Amino acid sequence: MPDRKCRQTRDCKPDTETKYRSALELYAATDLSYVEICRQCGVSLGGFTRYICIYHRHLMLKRNGIKCSQEEADSIKISQRGQRPETHAKYKEAIAACDSMEYIECNVSQIAREFGLDGTNLARQLRTHYPDVLEFRERERQRLGLNDNLPRGTRPRCKEKYAEAVELLRADRYITVQDAAVRCDVSYTGLKQHLVFYHKELVENRIKIRKEAVSRKRKGEITGRGTVHAPSPATVEKYAEAVRLYSTTPMSASQIAKLTGVSRKRFHEYLHTWHKDLVYKRKGISYEEDKPVDWSSVRRYNPATAAKYADAIARLKEGGLTTAKVAAEFGLHPECFRQYLKEHEPELHASLGRKKRRTAK
Secondary structure, eight states, X not given: OOOHHHHHHHHSXXXXXXXXXXXXXXXXXXXXXXXHHHHHHTOOHHHHHHHHXXXXXXXXXXXXXXXXXXXXXXTOOOOSSSOOHHHHHHHHHHHHHHTSGGGTTSOHHHHHHHTTOOHXXXXXXXXXXXXXXXXXXXXXXXXXXXXXXXXXXXXXXXXXXXXXXXXXXXXXXXXXXXXHHHHTTOOHHHHHHHHHHHOHHHHHHHHHHHHHTTTOOOTTSBOTTSSBOSOOHHHHHHHHHHHHHHHHSOOOXXXXXXXXXXXXXXHHHHHHHHOHHHHHHHXXXXXXXXXXXXXXXXXXXXXXXXXXXXXXXXXXXXXXXXXXXXXXXXXXXXXXXXXXXXXHOHHHHHHHHHHHHHHHO
């Protein structure tokens, strides 16, 4: 791995270092958020966060509780899920107090007031990121006989309110939390918080399913974003008539696009993305999803050509006539007809050759 210092010297322009110098000093010396630092120093949020991520990643890791050298920073990744660095810095002392026997007689709200925080927000941080601390407090307070007369666990009215949405999410892995909230007429943020607090296994299972689906795009199946890999209803409606003609007529994709008034290029892309089975069928090959096809070995011809020669081939198979006579009967060019037979009806073409040789004898 290249030396980080060398990378800084080589890649970062002097003007850029000068621009962010005061912001970098605040970032390294304080727990201020990116937004507050950028506001004070008059620099853009996007530019400063990128500058930190590329040239001072070790400082960003330090804010996340990961101490490392500049050389090691490149190989360490931070999970996208979890507390933001500024949130961790804000609540870390109060959370440490919650995890200490020194404050065991105080409830969470009292600890929050001690550190100048909101009790509800501190409780939310504990439930979301430090459930083991809450378990420790409950266990020790029961052992010591301490009771604050506060209800524990899911409130009955909340459990009843979100029950339908939770069951919907358990039964259908394709539905999003937002869609479930709309369908069940409940608050999206409320449902999201309810799941994080009281149905962690459901949240973790849905995250696992989406991680497994990353970079895997199969029609009708879930993607890493939690959506179904399928065209939008508007797109389906736009190309519906063109797809019908493509599947029921020998017309080429270009002819169909011109007839239906859609873009030839877009229609071609739509077919190869969402209707590969029809494309493969036209080429005379079996369709298997995710199975690569060597298109160089596939015969290329317009299906309209097959329709053009179909009646002539049937007449030729009946026997009694030569290729030239059948071509003349149907108004075809004899050499083009022979070439088509050679490529697409090799057995019939070979049998006609044998008949010709026997006749010559």
